[in-house]
Amino acid sequence: MPEMNMAKAINLALFEAMTRDDRVVVMGEDVGPDEGVFRITEGLHAKFGDKRVIDTPLAESGIIGTAIGMAINGLRPVAEIQFSGFDYYAYHHLEMHAARFRNRTRGRITVPMVMRAPSGGGIRAIEHHSESREVIYAHAPGLKVVMPSGPRNARALLHAAIQDPDPVIYYEPKACYRLFKEEVPDQIETLPIGRAQVVRQGKDITLISYGATMRCTLEAAEMLEEEDGVKAEVVDLLTIAPMDTQTIIESVTKTGRVVIVHEAPRTCGIAAEVIARINEHALLYLEAPVKRVTGYDLPIPYFAREKAYLPDADKVLLAARETLAF
Amino acid sequence: MPEMNMAKAINLALFEAMTRDDRVVVMGEDVGPDEGVFRITEGLHAKFGDKRVIDTPLAESGIIGTAIGMAINGLRPVAEIQFSGFDYYAYHHLEMHAARFRNRTRGRITVPMVMRAPSGGGIRAIEHHSESREVIYAHAPGLKVVMPSGPRNARALLHAAIQDPDPVIYYEPKACYRLFKEEVPDQIETLPIGRAQVVRQGKDITLISYGATMRCTLEAAEMLEEEDGVKAEVVDLLTIAPMDTQTIIESVTKTGRVVIVHEAPRTCGIAAEVIARINEHALLYLEAPVKRVTGYDLPIPYFAREKAYLPDADKVLLAARETLAF
Amino acid sequence: MPRKPLDIPLKLETISVLDENGEVDKSLEPKIPNDELKNWYRWMLMGRRVDERLLKLQRQGRIGTFPQASGHEAIALGTIVAIEKPDWFVPAYRETTGFLYRGWTIETILLYWSGLEEGAIPPEGMNDLPIAVPVATQLVHAAGIGMANNVKGEKKVVMTYFGDGASSEGDTHEALNFASVFKAPVVFTCLNNQYAISVPLHRQMNCQTVAQRAISYGIPGVRVDGNDVLAVYVAAKEAVERARKGEGPTLIEGLTYRYTPHTTSDDPKRYRKEEEAQQWAAKEPLIRFRKYLEKKGILNDKIVTQMEEEIETRIQDAIKNVERMLKEAPYSDPLVMFDYLYADMPPHLQEQRDELAHFLSRNKSDAEKKHETAAH
Amino acid sequence: MPRKPLDIPLKLETISVLDENGEVDKSLEPKIPNDELKNWYRWMLMGRRVDERLLKLQRQGRIGTFPQASGHEAIALGTIVAIEKPDWFVPAYRETTGFLYRGWTIETILLYWSGLEEGAIPPEGMNDLPIAVPVATQLVHAAGIGMANNVKGEKKVVMTYFGDGASSEGDTHEALNFASVFKAPVVFTCLNNQYAISVPLHRQMNCQTVAQRAISYGIPGVRVDGNDVLAVYVAAKEAVERARKGEGPTLIEGLTYRYTPHTTSDDPKRYRKEEEAQQWAAKEPLIRFRKYLEKKGILNDKIVTQMEEEIETRIQDAIKNVERMLKEAPYSDPLVMFDYLYADMPPHLQEQRDELAHFLSRNKSDAEKKHETAAH
Numbered sequence A, B: 001m002p003e004m005n006m007a008k009a010i011n012l013a014l015f016e017a018m019t020r021d022d023r024v025v026v027m028g029e030d031v032g033p034d035e036g037v038f039r040i041t042e043g044l045h046a047k048f049g050d051k052r053v054i055d056t057p058l059a060e061s062g063i064i065g066t067a068i069g070m071a072i073n074g075l076r077p078v079a080e081i082q083f084s085g086f087d088y089y090a091y092h093h094l095e096m097h098a099a100r101f102r103n104r105t106r107g108r109i110t111v112p113m114v115m116r117a118p119s120g121g122g123i124r125a126i127e128h129h130s131e132s133r134e135v136i137y138a139h140a141p142g143l144k145v146v147m148p149s150g151p152r153n154a155r156a157l158l159h160a161a162i163q164d165p166d167p168v169i170y171y172e173p174k175a176c177y178r179l180f181k182e183e184v185p186d187q188i189e190t191l192p193i194g195r196a197q198v199v200r201q202g203k204d205i206t207l208i209s210y211g212a213t214m215r216c217t218l219e220a221a222e223m224l225e226e227e228d229g230v231k232a233e234v235v236d237l238l239t240i241a242p243m244d245t246q247t248i249i250e251s252v253t254k255t256g257r258v259v260i261v262h263e264a265p266r267t268c269g270i271a272a273e274v275i276a277r278i279n280e281h282a283l284l285y286l287e288a289p290v291k292r293v294t295g296y297d298l299p300i301p302y303f304a305r306e307k308a309y310l311p312d313a314d315k316v317l318l319a320a321r322e323t324l325a326f
Numbered sequence C, D: 001m002p003r004k005p006l007d008i009p010l011k012l013e014t015i016s017v018l019d020e021n022g023e024v025d026k027s028l029e030p031k032i033p034n035d036e037l038k039n040w041y042r043w044m045l046m047g048r049r050v051d052e053r054l055l056k057l058q059r060q061g062r063i064g065t066f067p068q069a070s071g072h073e074a075i076a077l078g079t080i081v082a083i084e085k086p087d088w089f090v091p092a093y094r095e096t097t098g099f100l101y102r103g104w105t106i107e108t109i110l111l112y113w114s115g116l117e118e119g120a121i122p123p124e125g126m127n128d129l130p131i132a133v134p135v136a137t138q139l140v141h142a143a144g145i146g147m148a149n150n151v152k153g154e155k156k157v158v159m160t161y162f163g164d165g166a167s168s169e170g171d172t173h174e175a176l177n178f179a180s181v182f183k184a185p186v187v188f189t190c191l192n193n194q195y196a197i198s199v200p201l202h203r204q205m206n207c208q209t210v211a212q213r214a215i216s217y218g219i220p221g222v223r224v225d226g227n228d229v230l231a232v233y234v235a236a237k238e239a240v241e242r243a244r245k246g247e248g249p250t251l252i253e254g255l256t257y258r259y260t261p262h263t264t265s266d267d268p269k270r271y272r273k274e275e276e277a278q279q280w281a282a283k284e285p286l287i288r289f290r291k292y293l294e295k296k297g298i299l300n301d302k303i304v305t306q307m308e309e310e311i312e313t314r315i316q317d318a319i320k321n322v323e324r325m326l327k328e329a330p331y332s333d334p335l336v337m338f339d340y341l342y343a344d345m346p347p348h349l350q351e352q353r354d355e356l357a358h359f360l361s362r363n364k365s366d367a368e369k370k371h372e373t374a375a376h
């Protein structure tokens, strides 16, 4: 089992998918000879050439709209939007068409495509390069939204996304690209879309997160154990939509206390939906209000102030302690 | 106090605002001589002419982007998007610029504009003409989102939106345009953005809604009283963002039981945020899980099946009874 | 270079073959077998009659609002006959004649305007997309479909449509640019009917033609008389051949007039003069094509009357069939709304489906109860 | 009309005034006072030196990633001197020289690249917008600003900028179309440096020039040598005059080369040959302008050395000032992130501000505690 970081694991998944299925094409701005501004498409153009690794003009609506056309015409496009903040330009195609063709034509026309985009903050990037707006896709029926948190699940989820018969938004926590390495099996593996994972067992409190903030969430869990002797259970959503209610509820009914962590702004964030589902299925098990540790209801500040904006282990720890003390 | 329907009340507010403040301009597709596909801009072109009532080319991003430029240059544009389903084309301008210029320039440059759009279903329209996606704006920090439910508050909220120093999304429940009339005062009145209203007093259960579904919510409240002797308190959010937490909490702490009603899809809908705030501020007062009566997690079906998709009084009644019986 | 005109290769043409009186320019007359030409007329006539009947049905409240297509038959037919069955048809919404020619049944069309997704299902085995409501988006899909043909090495051509108003959308620019950069086999046909609802051409754009925008993409641009089916065909045929040869996209602009209101809920009196429509009445596409075919001895009153009867029967049957269908599942069943969102239904949707089923059954029984009590 | 070329009025020109050796085409040489010309050179030199210093600071990790502007001075300066103080400056991000000319201090520029919104505040009283990161969006704002000038009856002109890559965005089409339909006083200047990050011009568009796209909007299109500040000025001045006279927008394309990496995190070796850059080196804008000014006796080594010294001092002062500022509020205070989202802070934001303040203070005291215990 080779060790690799998330950037490499995503690159590996693309390479494997293109090798095993020649319907898979990669497209986007600078994904060709430049191999992507984060080098995620490294080696692909050299190996698969212009036809299957397509440098597009600078136009996000064009990228996603043509990807939809390609998917309708039998390909499996994996379209990269250079930064998730720019996928807004293509939102109409995703919401109106990628999400709807199957439903609109009662299954006759389908759009098996993936939109990949680096998402979130933490890399001292300039304005519009650190956005977290997964909600606008999670709220759009017909799309699936996944977000890996480490090299191994990144590769497995991307394979699942590419093989999925429906359109998948695959958001990559760019802060994790080269943050740490993990062993990744030699065999291709997939993770079922729609399933969360309990990545740390515990009985006292449930910490729920996804993507980049899984790191500080797990750190906080360790601190809780070391400093307070509290056993925190940690859930990694992995899929944001459709959300795995069952795994969440099973943990909550056990612990009765919950903290949810994400970078995106709080209002109408993913945490709100998690809370709504806890309310529907496990209200009577709650021993304290569910706490939200999230980005504030602001555009993420320019990078000099972004650290204070982002969730971190201390914020999660504080929230967990307040929840436990409630 | 003359009686009028919502279409007329919105038209009146536009007329009044343009009369008292010549910085106010109206722009959009077919808002000129055609007076809007719903006739909301009736009489404006005749009175104020081409310069201030602007028929634009067919391009939503162009409409909102130029409106932003006009607002930056001292005007008060009220931009109409013909149907809310088409404002996705302009989402990037709203999220990246309308919402951010004040914050970006520390108050130096501001964008006092209004985006008006008919929203929601119930008029047997064709595909993409019945959407409810207010969440994508409520989740975008820097925007305000309001939605009237009747002629009087429609006029008052539109005046408030036009006078607001920041960008406001003004969603018009098109199903209510000509559904009923109300007395509207002779004097111009405004409603504070950010404030909900208790429109019916009650002690047994709180029903929360906004926009078009206020009608069936109030009907259900009447049925509860007549058929079950239950006194339902009804809250009209009026402003979706920033949300009036206090009014919600005051009612919930009194009743302990809540049903939230909206047309938009359930997952990551406004109801989820309301539930999250109830959880944060009034968890211990809840005697039953908060119920969501919403559009299902589907694109609203073509009109032959839309009735079954939309919330109605019977659905609210059923949910309220289940909540009361919990 | 001090200061001189920027010279760029212009590939811009105008084409007209049939005049208003059905007189043909022999030098340009395409060689089409007579029964083929007769067929073309039949399809155009059917497009017209279906459109007229839809209007009646809408007035009777039996279908919803729809955009009338009368007057657009020549552009729709002249382009659609230029592609082959395996080629792609990526419509906007005024190409009724094209839909019929591609095998969309009148039943399907009626289902669509009756508010049922079942009306958006393309004919089995055809590479057709349904009506695209959000203007200009279909052009980007068409570009992508064409790019995929290049990737797969398939020689299929994509025929797509948009309006003069749609040409203002950014997506139109992006679609034309992608198609030209990737030499995608796409024919972009603009139905220039001079109005976008109420907005006239000169408020939509500051240039004389849509065709000249081909210059922005280094592709051929052709403006044809959009009421002249032969001119449309000539332009389309050449564009399709170029595309099939790998020479990339073409922009065709068919100049016509929106003879009808924009949709059944539009009132043109608010923004244009009656006279204008009258001036265009004589230019209308069916009249001149019929004159031409009569001169060629392909049509006469008897043949046309027979066509009219066949079409009328076909329409009546379709209406009857749909009336029956609407009473049956799936058309009568709201619960199917959940069944095609994803290949597999996720748990939360199954829950919501059950919730609605529960509500409907319970409501039904409530209603029955009320009914009974009322009966007593 | 049977079949003929579509003839449309073309308003397309190319302009070049100074060649690589600083030889001027007398017939086109604009009449600019000598000290004014000297001033132009000073600003271009300052733009260059500031850009070079930013690179050093970035390498030292003292500022973040930024897009280098070296080589774009002629386009930035030649256009910006063509407008007046009350006119509007709507930049993209490579117009450093224009920012400086409009009165943006080096301090402000440093704050911007240090990751502080304070660096996006335009100079008091100037009608300037800050850097626009999402490509092409600024063009639509510029069109709207120009439309507003027409509504208000103000004769101010809008000078806006975009790249060759940005020309592929739908927003560029919509901005040009709106501006032309409404005769907005806007000059659209394309910095065509032949690359969008790694994507070369011929993969970005299938036409020879960006300027020819003016035809799609019925407006004048001018392609100028973008390394020739006089040519840029001539084109810009005429465009500004047309705009001010109410004749609407102009599309100017300045052809130059991106001499540097796209940004400090880009590596051009991955996608282009070193030689290419070398071929363009001689065409670089400052060299030829200096030669021209020397021939005119406006510049000599002594004068230039003095300029260099002044600029260096100015830059050093600015860096010192910013170092000091960064230690002070508001620059050092994270809580101000909440203070400018809305004119009035809504309750939920106040709550969140308090939440962060609470966290920061508490965390601080925690840290201190830890520190103390460690001390024992």
Ligand SMILES: Cc1ncc(C[n+]2csc(CCOP(=O)(O)OP(=O)(O)O)c2C)c(N)n1
Pocket: B029, B058, B060, B082, B086, B089, C067, C094, C133, C134, C135, C162, C163, C164, C165, C166, C167, C191, C193, C195, C196, C197, C258, C262
């Ligand atoms: C993106 C979008 N905006 C607005 C509409 C509403 N709308 C439907 S048709 C139409 C006018 C289209 O004009 P044109 O492109 O000329 O086509 P025509 O209807 O004249 O055939 C408008 C504004 C829409 N369907 N899609």
Ligand SMILES: Cc1ncc(C[n+]2csc(CCOP(=O)(O)OP(=O)(O)O)c2C)c(N)n1
Pocket: A029, A058, A060, A082, A086, A089, D067, D094, D133, D134, D135, D162, D163, D164, D165, D166, D167, D191, D193, D195, D196, D197, D258, D262
């Ligand atoms: C909408 C959008 N998409 C992608 C990016 C990322 N990006 C920044 S600059 C750039 C290339 C721009 O090329 P061009 O317009 O030629 O300007 P240049 O950088 O060459 O001056 C890209 C893709 C962006 N900023 N905005």
Ligand SMILES: [Mg+2]
Pocket: C163, C164, C165, C191, C192, C193, C194, C195, C196, C197, C258
């Ligand atoms: Mg039209």
Ligand SMILES: [Mg+2]
Pocket: D163, D164, D165, D191, D192, D193, D194, D195, D196, D197, D258
């Ligand atoms: Mg460039």
